[in-house]
Amino acid sequence: MRLKDLNKLHLDGIKEAANIGSGHAATALSQMMGKSIMVSVPEVKVLKLEEVPYIFGEKTPVVAAVLTNFFGDITGRNLLVFPEDKARLLVDILLAKNPGETVGFGEMEISSLKEIANIVSSSYLSAISEFLGIMVLPSVPSFTLDDLAAVLTSVYLQFTDEDDREYAFCVETSFYFTEEAVKLEGYLLMIPDKMGLERMLKSLGLL
Amino acid sequence: MKKIFVKIGEMKYGETPDILVTMGLGSCVGVAIYDVRKKRGALLHFLLPENTRDDDNPFKYGNPGIRETLKFLVNRGSIKSDLEAKIVGGSVMFAQLLKNPDSAIGKRNIEIARKILEQEGVSITGEDVGGDYGRSMEFNLESGEVRVTSYKAGEKVI
Numbered sequence: 001m002r003l004k005d006l007n008k009l010h011l012d013g014i015k016e017a018a019n020i021g022s023g024h025a026a027t028a029l030s031q032m033m034g035k036s037i038m039v040s041v042p043e044v045k046v047l048k049l050e051e052v053p054y055i056f057g058e059k060t061p062v063v064a065a066v067l068t069n070f071f072g073d074i075t076g077r078n079l080l081v082f083p084e085d086k087a088r089l090l091v092d093i094l095l096a097k098n099p100g101e102t103v104g105f106g107e108m109e110i111s112s113l114k115e116i117a118n119i120v121s122s123s124y125l126s127a128i129s130e131f132l133g134i135m136v137l138p139s140v141p142s143f144t145l146d147d148l149a150a151v152l153t154s155v156y157l158q159f160t161d162e163d164d165r166e167y168a169f170c171v172e173t174s175f176y177f178t179e180e181a182v183k184l185e186g187y188l189l190m191i192p193d194k195m196g197l198e199r200m201l202k203s204l205g206l207l
Numbered sequence: 208m209k210k211i212f213v214k215i216g217e218m219k220y221g222e223t224p225d226i227l228v229t230m231g232l233g234s235c236v237g238v239a240i241y242d243v244r245k246k247r248g249a250l251l252h253f254l255l256p257e258n259t260r261d262d263d264n265p266f267k268y269g270n271p272g273i274r275e276t277l278k279f280l281v282n283r284g285s286i287k288s289d290l291e292a293k294i295v296g297g298s299v300m301f302a303q304l305l306k307n308p309d310s311a312i313g314k315r316n317i318e319i320a321r322k323i324l325e326q327e328g329v330s331i332t333g334e335d336v337g338g339d340y341g342r343s344m345e346f347n348l349e350s351g352e353v354r355v356t357s358y359k360a361g362e363k364v365i
Binding site for chain 1: 214215216230231232233234235254255260262264267298299300301302303304305311312313339340341342343357358359
C-alpha cells in the first residue's frame with residue numbers, strides 16, 4: 001500500500017476510528033480540567049513531505065508540543081500542539097493560577113502539559129483499540145517549546161519509515177475550551193507508521 | 208535589498224544586496240554557499256541525507272542537493288575556489304523517544320553536509336549545528352554573514 005493510493009473509503013474508515021478516539025480524549029481532558037471542550041471532526045491528511053511544516057497553515061508560530069510514541073499492534077506517534085500563549089493559559093488553569101500568571105515553562109509547567117498529553121493520548125488510543133479490537137499503548141511523553149515548522153519536520157523525518165518519505169500521513173483533530181474568555185485551542189495529530197495504518201485498515205475490513 | 212524565502216526542499220540564488228532566508232530548520236540542514244569574489248550565493252534547505260529512491264527533487268537531500276547547488280553557481284560563472292559554505296541546523300528533538308539517538312536524522316544530515324563539502328573542496332567557514340532546538344537563518348549576500356535565530360538559543364552571527 002502506498003500513501004498516495006489511499007482512497008476515500010480508506011480515509012473515511014480512519015476518520016471514523018479517529019472520531020471515536022478524539023471524542024474519548026476530549027471527555028477525559030474535560031473531566032481532568034473541569035471545563036467543557038468542543039472537539040472538531042478529525043481531518044485525514046495525506047500530503048507531500050515538503051508540505052509538512054504547513055499542516056496547520058502558512059504561519060509557523062512557536063508552539064508547546066508533546067510527542068508520545070505508541071506501540072503494540074500498531075505503532076506511530078501522537079503529537080499534541082498548543083500555541084505558546086495558549087499553553088501558558090492552559091497551565092494557569094491546571095495549576096489553579098490566575099490567567100496570565102504563567103510566564104515561562106519550568107519543570108512544573110512542562111510536567112503538567114505532559115500530563116495533559118498523557119491523558120489525551122491514552123484515552124484516544126484506548127478508545128481506538130477497543131473500536132478496532134487491537135492493543136495499543138502509549139510511551140512516556142516528550143516535550144518541546146519551539147518553532148512549529150521545526151517541530152513538525154523533525155517529528156516526520158526522525159521517526160517515519162526511511163523508504164516512505166515522499167508522502168506524509170496524519171489525522172488532525174482540533175479542540176477548544178468553550179468557557180474561556182480567550183479562545184484556548186489545541187491540536188492533536190495522530191501519525192501511525194505505514195504498517196500501523198495498514199493494520200488499522202485491516203481491522204476496519206478495508207484492506 | 209530583497210528578502211528571498213527558501214522553503215523546505217528548495218534551493219534559491221541571490222546577489223548583493225539580497226538576503227536569502229529560510230525558517231524552521233529542525234533536523235533539516237541549511238547550507239549557505241557564498242561566492243566571496245562575486246558577493247552572491249545560494250541557500251539550500253534539505254531534509255534528508257541521501258536520495259535513495261530516485262526522487263526528482265534533488266534539493267530535498269544533502270546528496271545530491273549540495274553538489275547541485277555548487278554546480279548551479281559554477282554554471283552561473285562562479286569559480287569553485289571562491290566558494291565558501293556555512294551550515295546550520297541538524298538538531299535532534301524528542302531524543303528520549305528515539306530508538307537510536309546517535310544516528311538521528313539531524314546528525315546524519317550534518318555529517319553528509321560536511322562530507323560532500325569536503326569532497327567538493329569547499330571549506331566550511333561557519334557552523335551552528337546540533338542541539339535540540341529549531342533555527343532560522345538569514346544569509347546576507349553583501350557580507351556573506353549568516354544570522355541564525357532560534358527561540359531557545361537567541362541570535363548569533365556566523
